[in-house]
Amino acid sequence: MERTKAMLLFGMFTAFLNTRAQDVIQVKPIIIVDPGHGGLDSGAIGANGLKEKELTLKIAQAIVHYNRTLLDNQYDIYLTRYMDTLISLGHRTKLAKVLNAKIFVSLHCNHADNRGTNGLEVYLFNGFVPKKSLTMAKAMDGYLQQQLGYRSRGVKRANFQVLRDNREVCPALLLELGFLSNEDEATHLEGKEKIRALGLAILMGIKKVLR
Numbered sequence: 030m031e032r033t034k035a036m037l038l039f040g041m042f043t044a045f046l047n048t049r050a051q052d053v054i055q056v057k058p059i060i061i062v063d064p065g066h067g068g069l070d071s072g073a074i075g076a077n078g079l080k081e082k083e084l085t086l087k088i089a090q091a092i093v094h095y096n097r098t099l100l101d102n103q104y105d106i107y108l109t110r111y112m113d114t115l116i117s118l119g120h121r122t123k124l125a126k127v128l129n130a131k132i133f134v135s136l137h138c139n140h141a142d143n144r145g146t147n148g149l150e151v152y153l154f155n156g157f158v159p160k161k162s163l164t165m166a167k168a169m170d171g172y173l174q175q176q177l178g179y180r181s182r183g184v185k186r187a188n189f190q191v192l193r194d195n196r197e198v199c200p201a202l203l204l205e206l207g208f209l210s211n212e213d214e215a216t217h218l219e220g221k222e223k224i225r226a227l228g229l230a231i232l233m234g235i236k237k238v239l240r
């Protein structure tokens with residue numbers, strides 16, 4: 030009798046473990062990609078007429094594309110906007126909290142009065158962030174520099190709302206993907222293939238830092 034009971038309990042326990050294992054397997058890491066600006070807010074505009082809001086959306090779409098075609102939808106990727114619309118900064122960050130995201134990545138392109146200024150920047154919130162976030166930012170910075178051949182301007186800290194609002198939710202990075210005020214970088218961002226390459230590098234960078 031005791032033995033039967035023990036076997037029954039053991040059976041229930043293994044069934045429970047199997048169910049848990051399936052649960053874990055089925056849950057994909059959630060990534061929020063935030064294409065900066067949109068709608069009335071064009072963001073920076075390049076000398077060649079490129080608009081930051083259009084570039085960030087195209088790069089975000091490339092990230093989604095490569096997650097589907099190369100990574101077999103390894104991640105559940107949500108964009109904060111799918112069209113040319115203006116979404117408030119508060120709404121952009123709420124998504125990460127509601128969905129319990131693993132990482133929030135905001136996409137931007139830079140602008141400077143000095144046309145010679147160039148390179149990539151990775152931003153983190155300038156208040157307290159867990160060490161993990163700093164490690165992720167450095168890894169992303171190194172990876173993008175290595176993959177894209179852009180000059181890195183390093184990991185910087187700033188009090189941007191999308192970073193601040195996410196500080197207790199998940200690691201949040203803001204990427205400045207080249208200067209639209211710089212002729213070389215603005216020209217580089219004109220090509221469809223260059224946009225795709227940026228999207229791919231960011232996706233693989235995320236994959237690397239989420240390990």
Ligand SMILES: [Zn+2]
Pocket residue numbers: 065066072073081136137138
């Ligand atoms: Zn921007």
